[in-house]
Amino acid sequence: MSKHQFTPTHYFSTLGSHPPVLRIADGDTVATTTLDAGGFDLHRERRHKGVNPMTGPFYVEGAEPGDTLAVRLDRLRPNRRFGWSGVQLASNVMDPADVALLPPPPGFAEGSGEWDVDWDAGIAVLTSPATKLARLPIPIRPMVGCFGVAPSGGQAISTATSSTNGGNMDYKGFTEGVTVYFPVAVSGALFFIGDGHAVQGCGEVCGTGIEISFDVEFTLSVIKGKSIEWPRAETATHIVAAxxxxxxxxxxxxxxxxxxxxxxxxxxxxxxxxxxxxxxxxxxxxxxxxxxxxxxxxxxxxxxxxxxxxx
Amino acid sequence: MSKHQFTPTHYFSTLGSHPPVLRIADGDTVATTTLDAGGFDLHRERRHKGVNPMTGPFYVEGAEPGDTLAVRLDRLRPNRRFGWSGVQLASNVMDPADVALLPPPPGFAEGSGEWDVDWDAGIAVLTSPATKLARLPIPIRPMVGCFGVAPSGGQAISTATSSTNGGNMDYKGFTEGVTVYFPVAVSGALFFIGDGHAVQGCGEVCGTGIEISFDVEFTLSVIKGKSIEWPRAETATHIVAAxxxxxxxxxxxxxxxxxxxxxxxxxxxxxxxxxxxxxxxxxxxxxxxxxxxxxxxxxxxxxxxxxxxxx
Amino acid sequence: MSKHQFTPTHYFSTLGSHPPVLRIADGDTVATTTLDAGGFDLHRERRHKGVNPMTGPFYVEGAEPGDTLAVRLDRLRPNRRFGWSGVQLASNVMDPADVALLPPPPGFAEGSGEWDVDWDAGIAVLTSPATKLARLPIPIRPMVGCFGVAPSGGQAISTATSSTNGGNMDYKGFTEGVTVYFPVAVSGALFFIGDGHAVQGCGEVCGTGIEISFDVEFTLSVIKGKSIEWPRAETATHIVAAxxxxxxxxxxxxxxxxxxxxxxxxxxxxxxxxxxxxxxxxxxxxxxxxxxxxxxxxxxxxxxxxxxxxx
Amino acid sequence: MSKHQFTPTHYFSTLGSHPPVLRIADGDTVATTTLDAGGFDLHRERRHKGVNPMTGPFYVEGAEPGDTLAVRLDRLRPNRRFGWSGVQLASNVMDPADVALLPPPPGFAEGSGEWDVDWDAGIAVLTSPATKLARLPIPIRPMVGCFGVAPSGGQAISTATSSTNGGNMDYKGFTEGVTVYFPVAVSGALFFIGDGHAVQGCGEVCGTGIEISFDVEFTLSVIKGKSIEWPRAETATHIVAAxxxxxxxxxxxxxxxxxxxxxxxxxxxxxxxxxxxxxxxxxxxxxxxxxxxxxxxxxxxxxxxxxxxxx
CATH class of the missing domain: 3.10.28.20 (Acetamidase/Formamidase-like domains)
Structure with missing residues (x-):
């Protein structure tokens, strides 16, 4: 089981059968980085224009359709202090009649909030817009919003959405230490990862978590002959089906x-x-x-x- | 604030503007009993034939439309050991294609499971059908499935369902110690309660909790001039909107x-x-x-x- | 088969087991009137304050639970020229993101449109708000929005909604000449009718048809021992299940x-x-x-x- | 405006930015053939294994993102007599409780029905399974189930489904003579077509129409600078938005x-x-x-x- 340090040079906004950026053995670990959902890196430089840019795909030797890929999330760490988020409930999570009543957002740059994320202190603080929430640090809990494997049949599925192969599930429970299982649909599985959140509430009801770039480490293992239909996971306390x-x-x-x-x-x-x-x-x-x-x-x-x- | 001991003589299977069984003052407490969802009492005698029979309605002096009724659930206790439940996932919570594959239930009396509920030990054990689950006591957490106030406009809403006035919400978090708030729609509020569960998972996915008759105590208070649209609650740890x-x-x-x-x-x-x-x-x-x-x-x-x- | 001329003196905003206003024999015909959805009669006088006031209930001798009631809509005629409607797509029929973009309605009295309905010419013309649609007569096709029988179990269901017993189905195909079938849930069936529309598009997407008071005639017949689960109908060209x-x-x-x-x-x-x-x-x-x-x-x-x- | 005769040699089961099979000028017409939904051609030979194989993509000179592609369906003709269909209502269109009651299909090869489609007579007759429906010819009305253009962002969307770019819409109104409009997302638009049905009811409730291979002709025109969000169409009688x-x-x-x-x-x-x-x-x-x-x-x-x- 070796550990690979990988520095991405390009990114994808679909999960599909793209050329692998690295081939690894069953059981190997990869340490790499991910951009935030808008394509910005740890220096807040924009490196990719599509939604939820993915690092990868990683080809795992021996993975074949009908197997399951186990992804252990060894490390999920924000690698900068700047995070951003939506500040308005999405129009599809409120009563339709309430949506019509809502005033337009008062003077936001880009309609979004900005946060100072302090990994050592384990908190995030809203820095813009200026509101009294600036005095309310909230605890962070880093999680990965979008990850998964290439789908079947030559599909290339937008990283805006998700399906049986995973993708943009935005589940706050996909945190460090969790192992997630995906059904393998193509040779090598072709694993992708990105869209880190410093924290996110249930439902991603404002359309985002606190979006941020990550340092990540994960270990990929093939479970031969094990077939599943939807992503599964195991946390410290629960088994989980998505x-x-x-x-x-x-x-x-x-x-x-x-x-x-x-x-x-x-x-x-x-x-x-x-x-x-x-x-x-x-x-x-x-x-x-x-x-x-x-x-x-x-x-x-x-x-x-x-x-x-x-x- | 007085406490009323009330023994029901009849029950309702709708939440509506029925004649009150008791008139109490704002802030009074009522101790009474509820039948199980099938109408059976603590002696397993059937006392009512409709679904989810309600004890009540209780008329609270001073409650008027536009106010809020606060219901503190002081005591929710199974008053017998026999409980029953469904043993098959409801057809609407599984993939439609899976429903067609499901074999018929193997030889259940009334298509349902029977449980021995031990309040003192805090557990329930499946006694029928005979399966290895008989060796798996599960912890109980008594909760009330159906309660609420009379709706507006002369409606009489079946206790099978729920609406802005509460009703059959079947939320496992409505346990002893919780205070629940309902929007008052008629004079006196007309509070109803019934359908106790020894325990229930999220979603009530088998169509029932462990259904059982209860001894209950609750305190009813009017919040004058406070208007809400949907039931609210306060637990030890959270505020809750339903x-x-x-x-x-x-x-x-x-x-x-x-x-x-x-x-x-x-x-x-x-x-x-x-x-x-x-x-x-x-x-x-x-x-x-x-x-x-x-x-x-x-x-x-x-x-x-x-x-x-x-x- | 006799024909009854009936003049209503009161109305209901629920379908429930209310005292019958008239008892008729199986096969009899009733000629009567209905208020518009807001409770206004042919003179535009408000006669009832609840939503969709119902004329009835009519008790049909011999109808028992388990039977089917056949309702032949012999005559559905607007009995005044004034009709009204919504003029904005309901917030639940548009894309949620579009709802937030919509400007508020420009200067409508009561937020609604007014129409001149000419039965003889078979057209309706928008008279307010003043728009160029005033020059676009649209063909009318009178239909009944809300009708049905008393539900089971002591329920009284708001005429805002519908269920297995019929109610506010707002189907533009329920026109003169159509026969509609309802499952009988209580002795006498207890038939209600109201909420006439001069015309309505599919979906009732503005929340109303052209709302108007009606002269109606209908013939009620019992089909003994015939049990159905949902309302059915027969038109000149189709059989219909709702x-x-x-x-x-x-x-x-x-x-x-x-x-x-x-x-x-x-x-x-x-x-x-x-x-x-x-x-x-x-x-x-x-x-x-x-x-x-x-x-x-x-x-x-x-x-x-x-x-x-x-x- | 020239007319191209095109003979396909390969097919796609996704709508994506695949290499064009033909480049045509704005306003040109193409005459070609399509396989049935299972990949079978006019000789009932299987030519492609994926679902709903598409003929194309056709690159239209001058089409750019932000334009609209107009597709006139000049000719849609079954080119063989053999058609097939599902014979059981899909599990998602019936009441969930009914799905569990349904017996398994009695002795069907491949779980499906077979039809003799007579284009000249304008009818189709069920030939297998053997039922009395064999004596009930039904009128045919050829339509195209799946067609559209390449989506944005490098997506390759399965021909099992549909989106803003069209795809497997299975609308019985997409018949000969209709013009359909798609939003162009990539240079050349990249038009695909396939999945012909001899006839289909509303909803495609058995999961198929009468699936059959087609001879098709269509004319592709670019509407420069016209931007739409969802497919639109114009029939002899209506404008249509999907x-x-x-x-x-x-x-x-x-x-x-x-x-x-x-x-x-x-x-x-x-x-x-x-x-x-x-x-x-x-x-x-x-x-x-x-x-x-x-x-x-x-x-x-x-x-x-x-x-x-x-x-």
Whole structure:
């Protein structure tokens, strides 16, 4: 298992079968950097014009369609202090009648907020527009908004959205230490990553987290012959299945079906046992309700499942 | 502030302007009992045939349309050991294609599961159907599924569903100690309560929690001249706004708009400050995704808001 | 079969088990009047303050739960020249981002348009606000927006919305000559009618048709032992099944399932035949996309079905 | 304006910036052929394995981003007699509870129906499975299911779905004689076409029309400097705006907003006039409720609009 230091020279705004920037072995680790969602690097220089520029793709030897790629997020760190965000609830998350009542934003440059992100102190402070929130540091929790693998069938899917192959899921739970699983659709899997957020609330309801460039490290491993339909993840406390679609109802259906399959496949539960347990113990999070595909995650507690494994 | 011991003799399966069973003063407490969702009492005798039978309505002196009724849930206790639940994910929470694949439930009496609920131990155990889950006690967390006030305009709304006046919201966070706020639409508010669950997962995805009869105590207070649009609540840690509608997207819009109003009305935030803060700090829970109206709750952390109040 | 002339003295804004205003025999005809959606009569005097006031309920002897009530719309005629309408697309039918861009309506009294409705000429002309549309007479096609029967379980459902029992479906196809079928939920069926429109586009996208008071005649017949789940209708050219729910997807599911049942029950088709035929020949209309429950109708051509009956 | 006879040698299952198969001048006509949705040609030989294989792309000289491409469908003709279709309503168009009740299809090869399509007689007859529908010829009305232009930003969008650039809209109104307009996103527009149906009902509710290979002719013209957001069309009787998204509500919002813009841009209506006219005169069709993006079309009558033009 070697560790690769990789310096990107170009970026992509689609997840597709683009030429790999690096080929690595199964189990290798990559340390690299990502631009912010607008294409700006650690020096606030614009390096790419498309939305959510991706570093990658990384080709993993041995990954073939029908396998699963495990992505361990070893390190997710803002590499500058400047972050930016939307400051108005998106028009699709408020009552339609309220949208018409809303006054225009009062004098914002580019309609957006600016933040000072202090990684050592673990906080972010709104520096513009000037409001009393400047006196309210909020805790940060760095997460990756957009990552995933190349989709099937020659598709090149915009990094504005997400699908079975991952993409712009904008889930605040994709933080350092989490392992995420993607269904491999092409040889080498072709992994992409970008769109770091210093922090983000549920739903990404203002259209952004605190957008920032990152230093990242991740380890890519192939699970041969393991087939999944939607992204899965394992956190310190939960197993997580993500569904990406509109409306929220459909995203939830995908995530729920994926979790029901997971419990039957890997925890030796019958479908009745899996359903009954989910009925009284399942949890959901609304990851994003802003992007073209919304994301709902379905979660089960690992402590509970550890007891299930011993039944 | 007096405390009333009330023994119900009849129940309602709609929230409407029915004759009050008791008139109480503003700030009084009521101790009474509720049937389970199927109409069965603590002796498992069927006392009412409609869905989610309600104890009440309780008329609160001084409550008038335009006021808010505060309901403090002082005590929510299962008063028997027998509980029941669905054991199959509802057809609307799975991928449509998966629904067609599902085998019929294997030999259940009444298509449902039976549980032994041990309040003292704080656990519930599945006793039927016979599966290995019988060896997996799950922790209980009693909550009230359906409660609220009479709606406006002479409506009588089925306790299967919910609306601006509350009703069958099936939110697992409506537990002992929580205070819930409802918009008053008729003189006396006319408060109803029932449908206790020993525990329930997010979404009520099997169509039920562990359904059980309850001993309940609650305190009803009128907030004169305070007008809200959707149910609100305050827990130990969060303020909560509930939106009730289909699809989930619309339920989320109602809850989000209500929270944005709340922050502006009571925390002295401008709309820009409220939106910006929500963008990075808001939380959601999917309360139910089964009833005719789904319920999404929008939450903000009280510790954070305590600091907001000092800005 | 007798014909009753009925003059209403009061109205309801819910469909519920209210005291009947008239008891009639199976097959009888009623001639009466309806207020407009705002409660104004043929003299533009306000007679009722609630939304969509209903004339009725009419108790039909012999109708019992499980039967179907057939309502033949014998006559639907505006009884005054003044009509009114909304003049702005509802906020839920436009792109959310567009709603925020829309300027406020320029100087409308009551935010609404006024029309001169000429029944003899078959046209309506916009008289206010003053725009060049005043020179564009549009053809009228009188239809009934809200009608139906009392729902089950003691519910009283607002005439703002609709459900399995009918209600505010706002379908432009419910015109003179059409027969509509409702599932009977209470003894006597308890039929209500009101909310006439001189004309309305698909979807009721401005929130109204041209709202007007009506002279109406209808014939009520009981189909004993015939049970349906959603309102059905027969026009000169089509059979029609209506689904009422949010979002449109769910309304369409109800209407589609009801049509599939109808084809199997009454046209001797297997489910495969019914589905295959629907796949290549079905039609839909979006009746309303404004009310709390949207309405989608699923239609099949009667000429085609006449040939099916001869297979 | 010349006419090109083009014989395809390869096909695409995405709409993207693929190498053009032919470069033509603005206003030129192309005569070519398309495979059926499964990749089979006029001899029922399989020529491509992906879904909805596209003939093209055709590069139109002078087309640049910000222009509109007008596609006149000069000729759409089945070029063989064999057609196939689904024979079961899709699981997402029925009530979820009904899906679980449905028996498995009785003995179909490939789960699908087979049809004999007689272009001269204008009918199609179901030949398999053997049912009494074999005695019910249905009228055909050839239409194109999937066509459009390359999307922006390097995307390659699956021909299973649709977006602002067109794609798999499956609208039964896209028939011979209709002119369809697409927003140009890349130099040359890059037009694709395929997925012919002998006939299809509204919604494509069985997942297919009668799928068949086509001889096609179309004329491509550039409208310089004309910018549209969603596909538009003009039929013999109507102007049409298409919205592609899930759920139906959102597809309808896109189509409605596009029509409102059209009326203001090209018919000299103020927004109030456009909205008021739509309120009483707009029509909708549900084009498809099966594909990953649903399609709703919003229509206005050309005879009415001719009078508007003279106001």
């Amino acid at each position: 569904g990406n679609a509109r409306p929220l109802d459909q995203a939830l259906q995908h995530a729920t079906s994926e979790m029901a399959r997971w419990l039957q496949e890997e925890y030796a539960l019958t479908w009745t046992e899996a359903h009954t347990l989910m009925g009284q113990c399942v949890e959901y999070e609304i990851a994003n309700v802003f992007d073209p595909a919304y994301t709902v995650v379905c979660k089960m507690d690992k402590a509970l499942l550890a007891r299930v494994a011993n039944l | 939106g009730n509608a289909r699809p989930l997207d619309q339920a989320l819009q109602h809850a989000t708009s209500e929270m944005a109003r709340w922050l502006q009305e009571e925390y002295a935030l401008t709309w820009t400050e409220a939106h910006t803060l929500m963008g990075q700090c808001v939380e959601y829970e999917i309360a139910n995704v089964f009833d005719p109206a789904y319920t999404v709750v929008c939450k903000m952390d009280k510790a954070l808001l305590a600091r907001v109040a000092n800005l | 689904g009422n729910a949010r979002p449109l997807d769910q309304a369409l599911q109800h209407a589609t399932s009801e049509m599939a049942r109808w084809l199997q029950e009454e046209y001797a088709l297997t489910w495969t035949e019914a589905h295959t035929l629907m796949g290549q020949c079905v039609e839909y209309e979006i009746a309303n996309v404004f009310d709390p429950a949207y309405t989608v109708v699923c239609k099949m051509d009667k000429a085609l079905l006449a040939r099916v009956a001869n297979l | 919205g592609n998204a899930r759920p139906l509500d959102q597809a309808l919002q896109h189509a409605t907003s596009e029509m409102a813009r059209w009326l203001q841009e090209e018919y000299a209506l103020t927004w109030t006039e456009a909205h008021t006219l739509m309120g009483q005169c707009v029509e909708y069709e549900i084009a498809n409720v099966f594909d990953p993006a649903y399609t709703v079309v919003c229509k206005m009558d050309k005879a009415l609009l001719a009078r508007v033009a003279n106001l």
